[in-house]
Amino acid sequence: MLDGLSLTVSSLLKRFWKSISVTWLLTLLETVLMTLIPLFIGFAIDGLLEDRYEDFIKLISVMGALLVIGVGRRVYDTRVFGTIRVELGKTLAGRSNKLATSVVNARIGMGRELVDFLEHQAPELMTSIVQLIISVVVLYTFHPALAFAALGTVVVMLVLYSLFHKHFYRLNSAYNHQEEKQVDTLETRKPERISHHLLRLRKLEVNLSDTESLVYGLIFLLLLSFVSFNLWFAASHVQVTVGNIFSVISYSWSFVEAALILPVTLQGWSRLSEIMTRINSEINTKQALK
Incomplete structure (x- = not known):
């Protein structure tokens, strides 16, 4: 699946942009909801002090959505980036058959760091x-x-x-x-x-x-x-x-x-x-x- 491509963060993004964009979109949505929670807590407190429950229900709804999105994103992430690691490892092994096993082993491990960046560091940077x-x-x-x-x-x-x-x-x-x-x-x-x-x-x-x-x-x-x-x-x-x-x-x-x-x-x-x-x-x- 990565034949003919340079093995870079950019090439991985181009090849798997659909699945990666979904997980990054979920990350941004999770961040926005997390940022809004203090605001909704303030509204809920004011509402409860006046015996109104509408804002409290909204707060519960936001927290529920945050729970569903957070859990769903993590389940999805594991499968998406696991697939990318497999494809990258297969490509690296195929292109390195003239190198010593020690070098190939090390480079497969290094290649996984490119996927780790997309899975962890890039979403953290967006947040x-x-x-x-x-x-x-x-x-x-x-x-x-x-x-x-x-x-x-x-x-x-x-x-x-x-x-x-x-x-x-x-x-x-x-x-x-x-x-x-x-x-x-x-x-x-x-x-x-x-x-x-x-x-x-x-x-x-x-x-x-x-x-x-x-x-x-x-x-x-x-x-x-x-x-x-x-x-x-x-x-x-x-x-x-x-x-x-x-x-x-x-x-x-x-x-x-x-x-x-x-x-x-x-x-x-x-x-x-x-x-x-x-x-x-x-x-x-x-x-x-x-």
């Missing part, structure tokens, strides 16, 4: 974007400067991550190259070679983790500065009420939670970029294993 938009719009209603601070924070985050993208790519390349040797190394039954291989993987994992921690720390510092600025600005320039200050901080923090998804997704994309280059390259066994 994050919806939350970011809602937060920015609400902050703008209090004062444009609050919204511009949020948008400026996102721009700085993206610039900051771009400075580390090539480094992440190189580290993932080294890690994947070492992982391709694992089956052959284990087949030698030589403790010293196995130990060297595992220690090499550990070193690369530590380097990746340290870089991710540094980037996360810088981005989190940036986001905390954003929240602090919005608190100061709201207290100094916005009509001061307890409710206003609470709303500004609540939506600023909601923005922070959603924004933290961005570096995670970008780090995942750096790894996927290397994987897509690797599994689509035509190299011989000696080059792959040297």
Whole structure:
């Protein structure tokens, strides 16, 4: 089913766009319903205090719809993305028959990460974007400067991550190259070679983790500065009420939670970029294993 196509996230989307679009649409619908629940809870409380049950029934209906959609999406997801993994694995195995078993085994595992991105990271990113938009719009209603601070924070985050993208790519390349040797190394039954291989993987994992921690720390510092600025600005320039200050901080923090998804997704994309280059390259066994 993937014959003649490059094995990339884009090609998988083009080939399976109908089934993937259904699960993503359900994800967006689930996100919207989840976002609306606090609003309906407020309406229900006001209605019950006045002995009216219409809004309470609406709340129950929304929660029921959320339950049905949430469960149905997860059942559907498992089957759709499971099928994509099978097709991708079959294609990778068929195109890699000239490579060593160790390399093929590693690349099938790497290929599954492309599907994992479509199943998990992409929907999380969509949810994050919806939350970011809602937060920015609400902050703008209090004062444009609050919204511009949020948008400026996102721009700085993206610039900051771009400075580390090539480094992440190189580290993932080294890690994947070492992982391709694992089956052959284990087949030698030589403790010293196995130990060297595992220690090499550990070193690369530590380097990746340290870089991710540094980037996360810088981005989190940036986001905390954003929240602090919005608190100061709201207290100094916005009509001061307890409710206003609470709303500004609540939506600023909601923005922070959603924004933290961005570096995670970008780090995942750096790894996927290397994987897509690797599994689509035509190299011989000696080059792959040297």
